[in-house]
Amino acid sequence: MNSPAAGPLLSVAGLRVVYTGADGRSSVALSSLDLEVGERETIGVVGESGSGKSSLAQALLRLLPSNAQVAADRLCFRGRDMLGCSHAELRQLRGEGIALISQEPALSLNPVVDIGRQIEDVLAAHRDLSRTERKKRVEAILRDVGFDEPARIMKAYPHQLSGGQRQRAAIAQALICSPSLLIADEPLSALDSATQAEVLALLRRIRSERKLAMIFITHNARILEGLADRVLVMRKGEIAATGTVEELAASKDDSIAGLISPEKTLGRVAGPRSSVAIEPLMQVQGLSKKFIQRRPFSNRGFEITALNDVSFEVHQGVSAAIIGRSGSGKSTLARCLAGLEQQDRGEILISGEKRAGAVQMIFQDAGAALNPRFTAFDVIAEPLVIQGRLKAQERRERVETAMEEVGLDPEWMDRRADEFSGGQKQRLALARALAANPRILILDEAFSGLDLPLQARMMRLVLELQQHHSLACIHITHDLNFVSLFASEVLVMDAGRIVDRTSPAGMLESENPVTQAIVSQSESLRAVGLEAVL
Numbered sequence: 001m002n003s004p005a006a007g008p009l010l011s012v013a014g015l016r017v018v019y020t021g022a023d024g025r026s027s028v029a030l031s032s033l034d035l036e037v038g039e040r041e042t043i044g045v046v047g048e049s050g051s052g053k054s055s056l057a058q059a060l061l062r063l064l065p066s067n068a069q070v071a072a073d074r075l076c077f078r079g080r081d082m083l084g085c086s087h088a089e090l091r092q093l094r095g096e097g098i099a100l101i102s103q104e105p106a107l108s109l110n111p112v113v114d115i116g117r118q119i120e121d122v123l124a125a126h127r128d129l130s131r132t133e134r135k136k137r138v139e140a141i142l143r144d145v146g147f148d149e150p151a152r153i154m155k156a157y158p159h160q161l162s163g164g165q166r167q168r169a170a171i172a173q174a175l176i177c178s179p180s181l182l183i184a185d186e187p188l189s190a191l192d193s194a195t196q197a198e199v200l201a202l203l204r205r206i207r208s209e210r211k212l213a214m215i216f217i218t219h220n221a222r223i224l225e226g227l228a229d230r231v232l233v234m235r236k237g238e239i240a241a242t243g244t245v246e247e248l249a250a251s252k253d254d255s256i257a258g259l260i261s262p263e264k265t266l267g268r269v270a271g272p273r274s275s276v277a278i279e280p281l282m283q284v285q286g287l288s289k290k291f292i293q294r295r296p297f298s299n300r301g302f303e304i305t306a307l308n309d310v311s312f313e314v315h316q317g318v319s320a321a322i323i324g325r326s327g328s329g330k331s332t333l334a335r336c337l338a339g340l341e342q343q344d345r346g347e348i349l350i351s352g353e354k355r356a357g358a359v360q361m362i363f364q365d366a367g368a369a370l371n372p373r374f375t376a377f378d379v380i381a382e383p384l385v386i387q388g389r390l391k392a393q394e395r396r397e398r399v400e401t402a403m404e405e406v407g408l409d410p411e412w413m414d415r416r417a418d419e420f421s422g423g424q425k426q427r428l429a430l431a432r433a434l435a436a437n438p439r440i441l442i443l444d445e446a447f448s449g450l451d452l453p454l455q456a457r458m459m460r461l462v463l464e465l466q467q468h469h470s471l472a473c474i475h476i477t478h479d480l481n482f483v484s485l486f487a488s489e490v491l492v493m494d495a496g497r498i499v500d501r502t503s504p505a506g507m508l509e510s511e512n513p514v515t516q517a518i519v520s521q522s523e524s525l526r527a528v529g530l531e532a533v534l
Contacts, residue, residue, distance in 0.1 A: 008036040009181055009213050010060070010098075014073030017055050017064065017237075021419045029055040029068070031237040037181065042207065042214040044224035044245075046259050047234030049454045050421035053217045056234070057185045060215075061100055062090050077181070096126045099174035101167075103186035104365060108170060109158040115142075116154025119173045126177045141172045146202055163326045164195035168202070175206065181213045189219065189448050191478065194521040195326050200227075219450060221245055221260045233259060258453055279351075280313035281472045282337075282440055287311070287346035289332055289496075306332040307343065308496040314440070317466065319473040319486045321504070323518060324493035330476045333493070334361065334444045337474065350439065360433035364445035366425035370432075372418035376403070379417050379428055383436040402431035405465060423454045427461075434465065441466070444476040459485060480507075480522040492518065 017030040030052045037043055047053050058064045060075075062082065075082045077097055085093065094100075102108045110118055119138045123129065129137070135154075142150035145168045158166055167187060174182060184203065188196040200223055207214055207227075216228060224231055225245050233241040233248060233256050241248055241256050249260040289307040306329050314320050324330050335341040337348060338361040350358050360383075363369040370379050380399045384390050390398065400410040406427040412420075420428060426446060433441060443462070447455045459482050466473055475486065483490060484504035492500035492515045500512040507519055 007038070009039050009041075009078060010035070010037040011074055011076045012036070012060070012072060013075075014071075015056075015059060015075060016071045017052070017059050018069045019065075019419075020067050020069070021415065027419075029237055030059065033237070033239060035232070035239070037213050037215060039180075040211050040213055041230075042216060042228045044221070044228030044231040045215060045217045045234060046219065046221050046224070046231060047240075048255075048259070049423035049450050051234040052237040053234055054185055055237075057100065057183050057215070057217060060183065061094055061098060063100075092126065095122050095174075095179065096177045097179055098181045098183065099177070099179040101170055101174050101182065101184045101187045103189060104368070109166060109173075111158050113157075114154065115156055115158065115161070115169045119154075119169070119176050122173055123176050137176065138172075141176050142169070145169075145172045145175070145206070146198075162195075163191050164199060167191060167195075167199055171199075171202065171206070175210070178210070179212070181215070182207075183215045183217075185217045186219065187216075188223070191326060194518065196478075197521045219455075221248070281316040281351060282314045283347075283349040284310060284312050284337070285347045285349070287333070287336060287343050287348070289329075289336060289341065289343050305496050307336065310346070310493075310496070310498055312491055312498060312501070314472045314474060316439070316472050317470045318488045319466070319475060320489045320491060321475045321477055321483045321487035322491045322493060323477055323480070323483070324514070325518070326478075328493040329496040330493055331444055332496075334442050334474070334476045337361075337440075338442055358439040359442060360436055360438035360440070361442040361444060362426070362429045362433055362446045364448060366422070366429040370417045370425060370428060372416065374417050375414050376408070376417065376420070376428055377413040380413075380432045380435050383432065387436070398435050399431075402435040405434060405468075406431045406461065423450055423458070426450065426458060430458075430462070430465075434469070438471065440472045440474065442474045442476070445478065446475075448477070448479055455482065462486070480519070483507075 012033065012035040015030055015033040015035070017028075019027045019029055021027065033052075033056065035043075045053055045056065055064070059070055062070070064070060072083060077093065082090070082093070109115070116135070116138050119141065120134045123134050123137060127134075138154060139150045142153050147153045147165075147168065153161070153165070153169065158169070161169065187203070188199060191199060204227060206212065216224065218224065221231065228245075230242055231245055231248055232239050235255065241251060241253065245260060248256055251257045287307050287310040291304045291306055292302070310329075310333060312320070322330050322333065332341060336343045338359050340361070374382070377396070377399050380402055381395050384395045384398060399413060403410045403413060408424065408427050408431065417425065417428060429446075447458050450458065462473065463486060465471065473486070477483065487504055490502050490504055490507055491498050492502070492512065494514045500510055500515045502510050502515065507515055510516060510519075
């Protein structure tokens with residue numbers, strides 16, 4: 001770790017952020033927050049969903065939406081008052097002085113502009129260089145963040161890259177103007193464990209080589225060990241505690257210690273049900289799927305095999321986990337099972353018949369999956385309206401029941417979706433799925449962006465609902481923290497195939513090299529203390 005130099009790089013005092021909802025009610029996100037970051041210092045920030053972590057990141061860069069009111073006694077970068085900066089001055093400061101890496105680069109990168117142009121545009125806004133020189137610098141930064149073929153990546157579009165490649169491109173975009181302070185807002189949670197380890201190693205190297213200060217926001221305190229000089233715990237818009245990972249883990253405050261060592265607050269949930277000797281609820285037989293892609297600036301297409309002869313079955317009331325590296329085919333499989341993609345070959349049978357609307361899916365990012373302008377009622381009722389089976393009053397009663405089941409107050413049904421926290425949005429997505437009376441629930445990395453205690457509570461909720469409704473669940477995941485709590489079987493995918501079928505306990509003894517690599521890489525990212533729960 002680096003020793004901070006004298007005098008703060010960033011100085012914040014009394015930072016306050018208040019959101020005004022569509023109904024006119026106010027919600028306090030940050031309340032009189034004080035923060036200092038020294039030159040070359042790394043600050044870790046942890047906290048439960050809704051504690052104000054992302055609001056802090058956006059407030060520091062003045063990127064909050066129009067319904068947010070920001071005030072502070074002091075907000076200075078290198079002694080410069082950011083509150084008094086004009087829009088043009090703030091634009092110059094962003095990227096050149098302070099840069100941001102967001103949680104999901106698929107949303108922060110422009111889908112219709114190639115990667116090279118997006119990074120070059122940042123450089124053009126801050127440096128007076130010829131286009132030839134800009135391109136040389138873009139190619140150099142892409143190589144620096146780990147791309148072996150930077151010229152090819154420059155011509156690629158975001159959808160042509162894997163999740164890890166998009167995150168590397170976003171890091172390159174953040175670094176192109178050599179900022180002094182890098183704000184990383186959950187930069188790992190959307191990635192598989194192997195890619196998480198690679199990106200974390202990249203950020204460690206870049207921080208050291210470029211002598212960066214960093215604010216690293218995460219829900220997994222384990223990764224802050226050896227990275228952060230100090231760790232801040234946020235609670236209800238305030239800093240509740242400050243210290244090293246070890247000091248915070250020993251806190252007498254259970255909620256603080258629980259964020260660092262989850263076994264102190266999670267408890268043990270009911271274990272997974274074993275499969276019983278009955279006909280399977282879902283049978284997947286010989287599923288194959290290919291996509292045709294085109295190289296940048298070329299009309300010649302080439303095939304990408306996403307699924308290759310995938311077969312498995314799932315029984316009523318039990319769960320299967322599907323794990324694998326980014327690009328292994330997990331999400332394509334989930335979309336085919338839910339009917340959002342049509343397979344090229346193979347069949348998906350439910351109770352021996354072809355699929356007939358019995359599958360519901362919950363996506364990783366509810367914020368992107370839910371219409372932000374819909375009310376909670378509209379979000380949950382939409383599949384019922386599409387089905388056209390219930391009258392208006394019956395739909396309202398179904399929505400109330402679903403909200404109560406997932407722990408949301410039915411009185412909130414007239415609030416807009418964008419007024420809910422991340423955890424509440426996932427509950428909305430779960431309520432929406434349940435309202436349609438599914439037999440099979442697919443969760444595609446559904447809780448990976450949430451803090452660990454909230455992940456545990458959501459997992460406990462899903463297990464309770466699964467038992468109550470006799471649901472079969474398929475969990476697409478890269479996080480092994482909770483697999484043994486819910487899964488009866490683990491399917492390991494690689495290059496579009498299922499290469500290993502085992503149990504959660506059997507993963508540790510598996511001789512399959514893909515399984516061994518996933519387990520090994522996950523161990524370095526495992527939350528502190530979860531072994532006691534698992």
